Amino acid sequence: MDARYQQIARLLKATIASGELPAGSRLPSSRIYAQENGVSRATVEHAYGELVAQGWLVRRGQAGTFVSENVTAAKGQVSPTPAEARDNAPLPFQMGLPALDLFPRALWARLMGRRLRTQSRFDLGIGDPAGERELRLAIVDYLRFSRSIDCTPEQIFLTSSYAMSMSLILRTLARPGDGMWVEDPGFPLIRPVIAREQVQQLPVPVDENGMDIDAAQRLHPHARFALLTPAHQSPLGVALSLPRRRQVLDWAARTDSWIIEDDYDSEFRYHGKPLPPLKSLDAPQRVIYTGTFSKSLFPAIRTGWIVVPAPQVAAFRQQAQITQCTVPGLVQFTLADFLTQGHFWRHLKKMRQHYAQRRQWLEKALIAQGFSVVAQNGGIQLVIAFDGDDRAAVARANQAGLAVEALSAWRLDSQGSGGVIMCFTNVTSGAMADALAQRLWRAVYDGK
Numbered sequence: 001m002d003a004r005y006q007q008i009a010r011l012l013k014a015t016i017a018s019g020e021l022p023a024g025s026r027l028p029s030s031r032i033y034a035q036e037n038g039v040s041r042a043t044v045e046h047a048y049g050e051l052v053a054q055g056w057l058v059r060r061g062q063a064g065t066f067v068s069e070n071v072t073a074a075k076g077q078v079s080p081t082p083a084e085a086r087d088n089a090p091l092p093f094q095m096g097l098p099a100l101d102l103f104p105r106a107l108w109a110r111l112m113g114r115r116l117r118t119q120s121r122f123d124l125g126i127g128d129p130a131g132e133r134e135l136r137l138a139i140v141d142y143l144r145f146s147r148s149i150d151c152t153p154e155q156i157f158l159t160s161s162y163a164m165s166m167s168l169i170l171r172t173l174a175r176p177g178d179g180m181w182v183e184d185p186g187f188p189l190i191r192p193v194i195a196r197e198q199v200q201q202l203p204v205p206v207d208e209n210g211m212d213i214d215a216a217q218r219l220h221p222h223a224r225f226a227l228l229t230p231a232h233q234s235p236l237g238v239a240l241s242l243p244r245r246r247q248v249l250d251w252a253a254r255t256d257s258w259i260i261e262d263d264y265d266s267e268f269r270y271h272g273k274p275l276p277p278l279k280s281l282d283a284p285q286r287v288i289y290t291g292t293f294s295k296s297l298f299p300a301i302r303t304g305w306i307v308v309p310a311p312q313v314a315a316f317r318q319q320a321q322i323t324q325c326t327v328p329g330l331v332q333f334t335l336a337d338f339l340t341q342g343h344f345w346r347h348l349k350k351m352r353q354h355y356a357q358r359r360q361w362l363e364k365a366l367i368a369q370g371f372s373v374v375a376q377n378g379g380i381q382l383v384i385a386f387d388g389d390d391r392a393a394v395a396r397a398n399q400a401g402l403a404v405e406a407l408s409a410w411r412l413d414s415q416g417s418g419g420v421i422m423c424f425t426n427v428t429s430g431a432m433a434d435a436l437a438q439r440l441w442r443a444v445y446d447g448k
């Protein structure tokens with residue numbers, strides 16, 4: 001049987017589809033709807049949130065919740081635009097996903113439309129294999145101001161994903177059989193990419209100061225690479241301490257090894273000053289920095305980049321002729337406009353404010369429910385501590401439609417405590433957070 005919120009969502013969809021609630025009409029507030037229908041406000045919020053995620057409704061801040069203008073009438077039927085009709089709304093807590101409701105899609109469409117209209121016939125050819133210079137220049141400016149990284153556009157190589165960044169790095173610098181320190185626990189999806197390049201992954205424990213560099217040197221003295229998420233360790237959220245930053249840089253300089261710094265969500269910190277990225281301290285020129293627009297904009301943009309040390313530019317360029325940037329020129333030029341016209345800064349500022357709020361909603365709701373939330377200093381994920389079999393608990397939550405993940409599934413060798421990992425970015429109200437926390441508790445502890 002459907003949960004109550006699903007019944008409400010279905011009823012609302014049917015009312016919209018019948019034309020009774022036309023595009024643009026305002027819905028009653030969740031408080032009024034709840035009172036009139038004898039359900040909890042959290043349930044109504046949850047139903048509204050689900051329909052917002054699917055594109056049927058839009059929220060306009062204080063003004064309220066409205067039927068989306070994209071819902072168009074056709075032959076007496078009303079349906080969302082074709083793209084939104086696809087039932088591909090993400091499940092609650094979906095990992096690695098930014099807030100999809102906050103991206104300024106109309107602005108993006110305008111910028112892209114302008115680029116499309118002003119294209120010349122020369123834009124129809126293949127672009128630079130390292131990515132369009134205009135975008136690389138915009139990224140140089142962004143890195144200088146936001147991350148204190150000083151580099152030239154020649155040092156930047158655009159890629160379509162973190163996986164492609166990793167392939168480009170390893171195809172340029174690694175030899176079969178090389179060893180790589182990897183964080184344990186750490187991001188599992190990159191492991192097959194590293195394995196495909198025949199680089200051996202050497203697990204290193206993570207503590208409250210990030211990767212344990214002493215342990216790494218003791219356990220695996222002959223590694224040639226170190227892969228780290230220094231800003232917010234993925235998934236534990238801790239920052240690599242300054243002494244450890246110095247230590248890993250010294251190690252790389254002394255042993256002629258390479259550090260790969262995955263700075264995937266450094267944009268999102270909510271208090272305190274960030275520590276400088278390893279790349280900004282890279283006097284020995286041993287750091288390759290990887291960045292992405294997947295978290296700061298949206299994942300479907302499929303655009304990331306790497307910054308390589310100046311002496312390696314020629315080798316990377318040669319490899320880039322084979323492992324070419326596949327991001328379409330139109331996307332690259334639109335992105336360049338988005339950055340140079342100041343929209344990126346504004347968007348990040350807005351996202352930070354919303355994320356601080358959304359994280360607080362979820363954290364509060366989880367704690368009120370009885371969960372123990374592990375402290376994190378930023379990022380877009382939350383971890384809750386879990387005693388016992390976290391994989392079984394997560395399987396029950398997945399069964400209940402919640403896309404959480406088990407901390408133990410992110411571990412290689414380490415035997416640390418269990419946990420449940422989740423992303424809070426698409427929790428759009430306190431009431432939705434309460435409803436989700438309740439659902440999670442029931443699924444995890446009662447299997448319902």
Ligand SMILES: Cc1ncc(COP(=O)(O)O)c(C=O)c1O
Pocket residue numbers: 095096160161162163187229234262264291292293294299303304
């Ligand atoms: C740890 C980590 N690094 C990098 C990325 C970026 O991946 P991509 O640019 O391929 O979306 C992600 C995305 O989930 C991530 O979780």
